[in-house]
Amino acid sequence: MYQFKSYIKFLTKASNQHGVHSPFVYSFVTKCLYNKTAYLAYDALASYRKELRASDTILEVTDLGEGSKVLDATQRKVSEMVKVSSSSKKEVRLLYRIAKYFNFKTSLELGTSLGIGTYALALANPESKITSIEGCPNTSAFAQSQLKAKTVQHVDLISGPFKTKLPHLKAPSYDFIYFDGHHNKTATLNYFETLLAKAHNDSVFIFDDIYWSKGMTEAWEHIKHHEGVTVTVDTFYMGIVFFRKEQKKEHFKIRL
DSSP states (O other): OHHHHHHHHHHHHOBOGGGOOOHHHHHHIIIIITOOOOOHHHHHHHHHHHHHHTOOOEEEOOOOSSOOSSOOOSEEEHHHHHHHTSOOHHHHHHHHHHHHHHTOSEEEEEOOTTSHHHHHHHHHOTTOEEEEEESOHHHHHHHHHHHHHTTOOSEEEEESOHHHHGGGOOOSOOSEEEEOSOOOHHHHHHHHHHHGGGOOTTOEEEEEOTTSSHHHHHHHHHHHTOTTOOEEEEOSSEEEEEOOTTSOOEEEEBOO
């Protein structure tokens, strides 16, 4: 019910490219968010999802985040997980377009899950270096086997709790960080504060499920008003953060 009410409220305030006056954001909205190109990568992503939906594999899941709103059992079928715990077709295509548009060279993903988002990032730029952290060792191992079968070689999959793995990341900075693992206000803000040190002027942070709960929306509002953040784009499904010092501080809600 919270998500439904939040979406209705979002629609009353959101606009399209005509409500955007920043050249940088206007270009991002029109050339990336609203890009209607039928990329070949979409077929590969659809094929991956189809394979997961047909999988008979059952995983013993260690859930270190907020858990699933639908799946309660620790033993979960991959075919069920992909329906409720992975990025939707629309979201994964958007993630691909964003990674391709900005041509990220280094990316960090918090929450590998079954690897659909990871695969989208990998397809967007085969020359990039991607690090993905997954709290559940069995889920991480499964995702690794799937990506290996697709000959994805530029992804470093790390298994373990975010809070213990983040301090040991060796990269001095990341072009892109995708927060999609622990849908909790306190945890999200902690990871955001920790990873601010890894951001540069052109880095992009994306927070998934910012309307997952009242707490996640509060975390998003805090992030928007952080002194280091200049521009944010709220698509309801995800919150996109920019640190470009040459931009004036503005917040946009964009309908997709």
